[in-house]
Amino acid sequence: MSKKTANDTASDLSDATPGQRGPADHERREQILSVADDLFKAHGFRKTSVTDIAREIGVSSAYLYRFFNSKQAIGEAVCARALSSMDNAIRAVAERDQPATQRLRDMLQTLLEEALRLFLRERRMHDIIVVSIENQWSVTEEHNRVVYETIEKIVADGRDSGEFERKTPLDEVCTAIRVTAAAYAHPVLLSRLGDPEEMETKLTAVTNLILRSLAP
Amino acid sequence: MSKKTANDTASDLSDATPGQRGPADHERREQILSVADDLFKAHGFRKTSVTDIAREIGVSSAYLYRFFNSKQAIGEAVCARALSSMDNAIRAVAERDQPATQRLRDMLQTLLEEALRLFLRERRMHDIIVVSIENQWSVTEEHNRVVYETIEKIVADGRDSGEFERKTPLDEVCTAIRVTAAAYAHPVLLSRLGDPEEMETKLTAVTNLILRSLAP
Structure with missing residues (x-):
């Protein structure tokens, strides 16, 4: 977050009364998530407290609780934010003016690269993933929808262009690719696929x- | 474990001196793992102590430590035992006198059924899975080998019989099916596939x- 934005947010907040939510609140939320994300990556989710996050930003913990009810709420929002950056990346691939075959390849490769960037640190899983599995966080619904729709667009385009077969029901094909695509993007599975070269081959x-x- | 075996084991052990390992030791190990498995399933891995396991068998904790160095060692052995029962089930399917297509379908279905039976309790993951992921237990190597060899046998048979194409290198095909098969047998993935009917459809x-x- 830029200096300017942080200053704007601070001055806006000095005028804010509880209950009022404006663009400044949105920016402050983003700043909290960005700082929390960095701290979770550096020290782990479990070892980072709400106090640590507040101290890093230069505000009180009580102030942070106006935006998020708990550390878990911050963790879920950090995950949702990471997944939405993955979603934007694969959507961009699906929209390209290229054969469907190429786009499907690139989309799966993008899922892999984004997952490695977001969830694996030095080939060890970010501990927020373990916590999210254990507590069954449900931040992945929107992400699952986007992955499905991206696959559906590419497969439908490939059927129109004659690149892909049309006998199997479209939803069956897309569901199967969606389930299979978990291999590229799920940190628990990825961490088992071996070194980067092995992972790529598989x-x-x-x-x-x-x-x-x-x-066809 | 039968009453008879438990008695035999106990009487054998009264004569045993440290360092001597015979069939009785093997049976005692199996008994420990069987009791531990039941307790982990009933109360969770984290909430079960070595003392609990010893008490259930009617021996001292010190005695259990002659067989396993730690609770983690018991946990890893319980997982390995569960995976080896899965391995036997899929091997049996691969050996059947049936078309390769049918055997591949049945093998994948068997992976699913065994994984549901072994690792999911009332659709919640057994907490031993979470612990094993977090601590990166490596009990799955033998299992991975068996799954790969089972797939390889079925695909090779299907190529011989003309059911399957032969252009793609055999190892590439088997690797791809192996990675994809994780969807059927990995508890973290399975727990996300929805209710039993949805899981089946997907x-x-x-x-x-x-x-x-x-x-072809």
């Missing part, structure tokens, strides 16, 4: 399998 | 995708 094999299944 | 779609990819 996932290229899966991509080729998916594309063979789509052959 | 995994049938994946099985059909794999079979389409194998079409």
Whole structure:
């Protein structure tokens, strides 16, 4: 977050009365999540307290609780934010003016790269993932919808262009690719696929399998 | 474990001197794992202590430590035992005298059924899975090998019989199916696939995708 934005937010907040939510509140939320994300990555989710986050920003913990009810709420919002950055990246691939085959390959590769960037640190899983699994956080619904719709757009385009077969029901094909795509983006699975080179070999094999299944 | 075996084991052990390991020790190990498995399932891995396991068998904790160095060692052995029962089930399917297509379907279905039986309790993950992920237990190596070899046998048979295509390198095809098969057997992924009916629909779609990819 830029200096300017942080200053604006601070001056806006000095005037704010509880209950009033404006653009400044939105910016402050983003700042909290950005600082929390950095601290979670550096020290782990479990070892970071709300007090640590407040201290880093230069506000009180009580002030942070006006935005988030608990550390878990901050953790869930950090995860949702990371997933939405992944969503934007794959949406951009789906919109490209390229053959569907190429877009499907690139979309799966993007899922992999984003997952590695977001959730694995030095090939160890970010501990927020373990906590989210254990407590069954449900921040992935919107993300699942976007992944499904992205696959659906590319497969439908590939059917129109004659690149892909049309006999199997579209929703069955998209569901199967969606479930299979978990291999590229789920940190628990990724962390088991071996070193980066092995991971690449295995996932290229899966991509080729998916594309063979789509052959007309 | 039968009454008879438990008695035999106890009497054998009264004669045993440290360092001597015979069939009785093997049986005692199995008894410990069986009791531990039941307690982990009933109360959770985290809430079960070595003392609880010893008390249930009617021996001292010190005695248990002659067989396993730590609760974690018991946990890892319980997981390995569960995976080996899964391995036996899929091996049996691969050996059947049936078309490869049918065996591949049945093998994947068996993976699913065994995973549900072993790792999910009332659709919640057994907490031993969370602990094993967090601590990166490596009990799955033998299991991964068996799953790969089972897939390889079925795919090779299907190539011989003309059911499956032969252009793609065999190891590439088997690697891709192996990675995809994680969707059927990984408790973290399974717990996200929805209710049993949804799970069935989604995994049938994946099985059909794999079979389409194998079409000659």
